[in-house]
Amino acid sequence: MVRFGVNYTPTVGWFHHWLDFDLDEVRADLDSIARLDLDHIRVFPVWPVFQPNRTLIRPRAVEQLVRLVDAAAERGLDVNVDGLQGHLSSFDFVPSWTTTWHRRNLFTDPTVADAQAEYLRALAEALADRSNFLGMTVGNEIDQFSAAPHPDPDPVTHQQAAHWLRRMLDACERGAPGRCHLHASYDAAWYHDGHPFTPAHSARLGAMTAVHSWVFNGTAQRHGASGTATEQHAAYLIELSKAWADRPDRPVWLQEVGAPAPHIPPECAATFAEATVANALDCAGVWGVTWWCSHDVDRSLADFPELEYGLGLLTNDREVKPVGQAVARIAQRWRGREHRPPPRRTALVLDVGDAYGAPARSGCAPGGGFFEAWTRLAAQGLRPAVVLAERATDAGYLASRGITSLRTIQGAHR
Template identity: 55%
Template sequence: MRFGVNYTPSADWFHSWLDFTPSAVARDFEAIASLGADHVRIFPLWPLVQPNRSLVRASALADIVQVVDIAASFGLDANVDALQGHLSSFDFVPSWLESWHRRNLFTDPDVVGSTAAYVRQLASALAGRPNLLGLTIGNELNQFAHAPHPAPHPVAPAQAESWLGTMVAAARDGLGGSEAGPGAPAVTVAQYDAAWYDDDQPFGPGHAAEHGDMTVTHSWVFNGAARIHGPLGEGSVRHGEYLMQLAAAWNRDPRRPNWLQEVGAPTNVIPPGDAPEFVERTIRNAADVQQAFGVTWWCSHDVSRALVDFPELEYDLGLFSSDGVLKPVGARFAELAAELRGSPAATAPETAIVLDDVDAEGRPLPDSRRACAPGGAFSLAWLAAAEQLGRGPQVVLRSRSADPAALRARGIHRLIDEPFAVAHTES
């Protein structure tokens, strides 16, 4: 079980890439290491690295590599996101994709080719770093694909599949291998939760489970979970666990790691006084998921109040304040990392709940994802089962529920096919 943080620079936020200062990064990483964290996730700004479609700045790549090396000096592994993309309500998209030069991010052949070239060069620059945890294609780029983004880049599911395949292949090519082996850097795909909750979102659960080396989830209870269940209700403190189990339903390999890559305690729905308990219960529940790779908390440092126009919650998401003071949520995170890191890996829950992804004739159901969203019929049934069982059950797609060998491989011995009716599938 890995414990890390999404690195938000304490000085000048991600704008600090404009005047990269190694000593400031070292100060932040020393603080992060003091929490007992073992990794950081870092976010170069795409427009600064590739300001022209044919130009990937060598000095920007060198800055990124130096940040990874600074992390190593404090015993931290580093995961690097390639395409930023979207951060804390702001979009960072190169000018060659906007206004007079607007082309579709996901489907224009020239754009896709140039983007893949950047991903390949970034991966190549990082290849061989002993503390490189991996490369994530981008931060929640699926939010560009559909509403509510104000200017989406329309893409069909099959085109999204093609785009992801191209980007993952470019990353692996740059890293020098076709797939991640033991100890090798992992390539991952990060999506915001519309992939699991919105039937109109073209990037879906299968994209998360079929591409890259882990299934990645981002859990934010401002999506309605906290409003429905309360800041410390089971539907809030189990949301990360639920989303990991929901995403894992699409994993064809039962050994595929599940990474809770983003989770935080947003103060617009979690009062600061409740935040440490929210941290503890969220992490303990996530650690109980089978094949849990780790938890990476959002984020390391608060956004400084000197910066304007951020949503209010962004100013108070850090484990440290912007001036480096450890907050109660940071202290609780450190306690949990120290306690849980050496714990045995969680065994898979023996009970699973069936998700109706197809009808009786095997045809895909149009509203299956909507039922999974907070307050939806499936999410409420999962929570009821978790309360009954004492831990969240696994999730099995109906399209795969009649395969005894697949169920055995996942350690599943009982199926819940209605909210409170448990049926034995094998003894």
């Protein structure tokens, strides 16, 4: 069965609520989420608040996280915990022991990596005995620290990035053995030539693949709010990820998806949600859909990009918005149903050069030749899958995915 949830954005203080943690306010937020018939939340400890010194993980902060997870359990909500925050809604939160006078690379400095691993292990261990704890996500789109357009990137090679990810995932596993631990990148991993976090990292490391689908990346600008590319962007990322997966049944989590205004006008948000989720669930192996986000950001808080304020399923006063009603209907419609879409028989062949480093992946981005070719096939109703060029002649592999016809960007058939 498919899981439906939401990324939890507290109504009081946003993620700064950890500084003035109020369990009653958290409970009220969780009550409003539970009324949407969702089954899980994703939560975000703020790294500098929890680990303000390299050798200090604050026990009180960890205790507050545990209390939040327990409050979620009381409302029938499972919880995934992101560790290294990291980056949230255009703001960076990194501890003082990695910046300015103590500037150290987040991915390659051994003392930083030691501290990060211990922090992730400690959070996982604190929650290991909670039955509603799903597992850890290493961090929220932490790959954005590794390259442009970040104004002060921490350079890393894709080999070093893989080593760092494996170490962080191993730390989570040591803290909470057997839980679902994964990592999450923003779409530069799929779309930017030379980005050190690669599609292979996303699709092969961790318990499942996470994709974050945001159509303000040029998709909605090119194709409009209701264009095929816009309504199928999440499905495209899911299918793109499957090209790199080591096994056909690797689960994919649509971990972030939202309706950003003005690219998706507010009056179109519910329709966009219905179409996006329906198209995503036309892909096999989807573990779940987790909307961004639960509640609108309080407009008394300054300096957010305008689109960030109104992404909630609920208002900042905990009133359900039309998009929240739509997501609730989707969750109710799917409750108890098996998710078994038919195989995608037609696949588009993708050549990115070396598959592991993906040096030529920019064609996968909105406006790129591969992206637009896939969109054209989708608009024709062909439900295209994606196959890497190096696997296009592997009959056993193609059969394992149910693929019977290959197309190239030029339109040639196999």
